[in-house]
Amino acid sequence: MTQNALIDLAEARAIAAGEHGDPFSVLGLHEIDGDLVLRCFRPGAETIEVLEEGSGKALVKLSPVEGVDSLFAAKVPRRRKRFSYRLRMTHGSDVWTETDPYAFGPVLGDMDEYLLGEGTHGRLWQALGAHVVTHEGVDGVHFAVWAPNARRVSVVADINGWDGRRHIMRRRGATGVHEIFIPNVGDGMAYKYEIIGNSGELVPLKADPVGFGSEHPPKTASVVRDLRGYEWKDNDWIGKRGDLQRFDKPISIYEVHLESWRRVPEDGNRALTYHELAQDLVNYAKDLGFSHIELTPISEYPFGGSWGYQPVGLFAPTSRFGSPDDFRAFVEACHAADLGLIIDWVPGHFPTDPHGLGRFDGTALYEHADPKEGYHPDWNTLVYNYGRTEVSNYLITNAKYWLEEFHIDGLRVDAVASMLYRDYSRNEGEWVPNVHGGRENLEAIAFMKQMNEAVYGADPGIMTIAEESTAYPGVSAPTSSGGLGFGFKWNMGWMNDTLRYMSEDPVNRKYHHDKMTFGLHYAFSENFVLPLSHDEVVHGKGSLIGRMPGDDWQRFANLRAYYGFMWGHPGKKLLFMGGEFAQPSEWNHEQSLDWHLLEYPAHAGIQALIRDLNALYRSLPSLHELDCVAEGFRWIDGGNAEESVFSWVRNGKDGSAPVLVVANFTPVTRTGYRIGVPEAGRWSERLNTDAESYGGSNQGNSGEVIAGAVAAHGCEHSIEITVPPLATLFFEYCGE
CATH class of the missing domain: 2.60.40.1180 (Golgi alpha-mannosidase II)
Structure with missing residues (x-):
């Protein structure tokens, strides 16, 4: 039998061209007419020999398939239908062995396949992504990705020269999921997915939507990260946090952008690592008496100027400061200091970067196809299609992932208003009404309710906080009574009104008195957090101290009085970094806070006041017990x-x-x-x-x-x- 008789020529050519949609049906070991046939596609190999696993005994030498580059085949002496083998390859004087990825069966089980097909997998990250596993007795990495409209999907990496023909994945029936087990690789491997769309077009290389690690920007590949084996030591905190995060507790939040909180000028002005932050930031926030640290988004993001609010790797803690386990150590340090950790979470939109989710499999998969529904004109970003079950499930399980795998204590959900309304920042004719002809995004509303039910159902001790700037009713009301189910809501109206009042010269404030009192008309309609966030010290707004009128003494006095007003006002507290010592310059994400200012009494005095306000807030129950009633x-x-x-x-x-x-x-x-x-x-x-x-x-x-x-x-x-x-x-x- 010639080698060309061992493989259909059309299939052989499709394999060599990287266009075969089901390479597992061709490559590897197969029984044909009673014979065992092994086929292998391996660019760069001149000869391939089959070795028995364990003994290393040479069983047969594969022969090139005539007219098809890099494809080899041979009949294997009858032993049994399946047996373990390795491939010894040569190129010139180079000799090496490999384990054939097409020798392995599927990894995902029937239940995974059923739930993935339904779009209801409660722990999606345990099925999709890149997992370091031992499969059929061999160590390696299992890759799985959802790309239902792709003609084929491949893992590309250094191990295959970024050649998409080498590791084409197995399609799992109607689930739209593609998977492959690649042996003898592990933690730290950078990879992407090469995808051919349904119409035959080659999609830009994609990062893994469920990747657990990422290369340091500006590089954009996903990185295999083994999440197993971390030994958490924060059981005491987890056991009591539910009591500490209730509506009647003193919650005072220090909001931080990690990259610019503090830098190391003697080391190239680099940012601190997660381990350094576990010491410096945690001790600092603890000393000032905050109950929580809130981080601007730490899901991997390619553009530093987005501050993390345009993430690409929703499941990957940014590699700017270390590995996922390094981030876990930071979380653990917070908990050891009795500090809760909140992260900003962005399920409202995602950037158009070619390696991201946009047209992931050649179609509008995660986003709406119609730009009137699927494009944010304000941010040049794409809007998730919340009405698609798989997309909603992807986001909900991502929320659960941070809470479960990283012991995060709360999620502050960004830009909720942009999710609630289909006409958000759009002119007439630029948006599509809902099925009832209205402006509400019914699918996004349903998603937020499901998300809150899912995360509070998994652990009622956590908290969710909505950044919502409109008067949408019941944001922090239970879903059982028609609310969105968030634990708290940022009081954007209070922030806007009171800052406008404080910017007035005192002689004119009597004409704007209502701006300080109006918030009490609705102060108990939601469970409010009073936010003086990063949004108030960017885009030409200046700093908080910079908005205060008068000479130097009056500006500092105004800010002290304002902070006193805020800590005495109903509502939980949030202050963005730098505000605690009255940094006069507008926040710059590319440089450190002006820590040298603490050498001056006026700035040190503001810091001392924040410390004492937090202590007072904790010690006097009347300042927090009935915050929300x-x-x-x-x-x-x-x-x-x-x-x-x-x-x-x-x-x-x-x-x-x-x-x-x-x-x-x-x-x-x-x-x-x-x-x-x-x-x-x-x-x-x-x-x-x-x-x-x-x-x-x-x-x-x-x-x-x-x-x-x-x-x-x-x-x-x-x-x-x-x-x-x-x-x-x-x-x-x-x-x-």
Whole structure:
């Protein structure tokens, strides 16, 4: 029998051209008319010999298939239908052995195939991606990717010279999944997928949508990462975090962009590694009394200027700071310090980079085909097709992946408003109404509900937070009552109104008094976080201290008073890095924060204030227990626009002492200022933002005042105090 009789010539040519859609039906060991035939395609080999695994005994030499380059075949002496073998190859004087990837059966099981076909695999990352495994007794990596409209998919890497003909994958029936086990490779291998679309076009090389690692940008290949075997030591934290992340707990978040938080100038101005951050950042946030660190997105992203908000590798912690296990060590360090870790998560859109998800298999697979539905004009990005079951499942399982594999404590979901509305940032005629003719994105709404149900169902101790800038109802309400099911929502209205007020000259603030009070009209309609985030210190907005009016002393005093107002206001707290020491320059993602400023008393004073505000917030239950319900707040005087003075009481649960907050937003000292209080007796001055230790003028009330039976502001008792200029005061009721 000639070698050409051992293979159909048309199939042989398709194999050599890399166009065969089912190479497993041709390559490897097959029984033909009672004979065992082994076929191998191996560019670069001049001879190939079959060796018995274990003994190394030569069984047969494969012969070239005439007229087809790099394809070899031979009958194998009858032993049994399947046996383990290796291939010894030569090229000139070079001799090497390889294990044939086409000698192995499928890895994915029937249940995986069923769930993948349905688009309901609850742990998609355990089926797809690149997994270091032992398969049929051999160590290697199992690759699996969803590309239902591809004619063929190949793994390309250094091991095959990035030749897409070498490791064409096995198609798994109607699931749209392609898989292959490549023996004798492992952790650290860079790879991509080469895909031929259904119409025969070669798609740009793609990174793995479920890849666990990535090359350091600007390189864009995925990297095999073995996620097995990490020995977590944070059981104590995991056991108690559910109690620490409830609505009635003091949640104060330090938002950080890792690449620019602190750099190492003596080492090329590089960013800190995950291990260095586990020391420096964790200790810093702990010292300042924050309860959580929140990271701008750490899913791999190609363009540093996106700050991570245009991710390509949703399952890959960015390699800029280390490996996935290095990131786990950072998470663990947070937990050892009793700090929760929140990451920003971006399921709203993805970039158009050619190695990304766009037209992944030659079709609009993850995105909508119609740009009126599938393109974001603001960001030049693509919109996920939430109505496609597989896409929704991909995103939901990605959320679960971060919580399960990396012990993340919460997800802050970016740009929720852009997901909720089909006409977001679009003009008339540029968007497609929903099935009812409305503007709501019903599929995205359903996705967010399912996502929250899935992650809270898996672990009710975690939290999800929505960045949502509209008045969409019930963002943080349970899905059972028609809400979206988030735990918290950023209060963007509060942030915009109060910053606008603070930017006014104090002489004009009386005309804008409502901007500080309006937020209380809706403060308890959601479970709010008060955010002073990265968005407020970029794109020409300047810094927080830069928005404050007046001379240097007044600018710092304004910022101290504003922070006092924020920590005394209902709602959890979030502050972006640099704000805690009043960095005057706008945030620059390409350089470190201006840490040298802490040598100056005014900046160190702001930092000391943040530390003390966090301590006060934790220690006084009335400042956090009823953050999200109206019973926790009572105006004393919210209408004194003429003097720009605000006063209110924060109440806690039964047994918690009420706290009076007084804020003066003019540079005028007000002595003998009478304020009604709900209780007679001693009121201890717990914090004064005008204290000398913070950089203030040190005017105050000697630590305590006594409420007498003088009616004021609708209360039977009142106190008479000195209200310092541009300052916020906190008084705790101490009893008769």
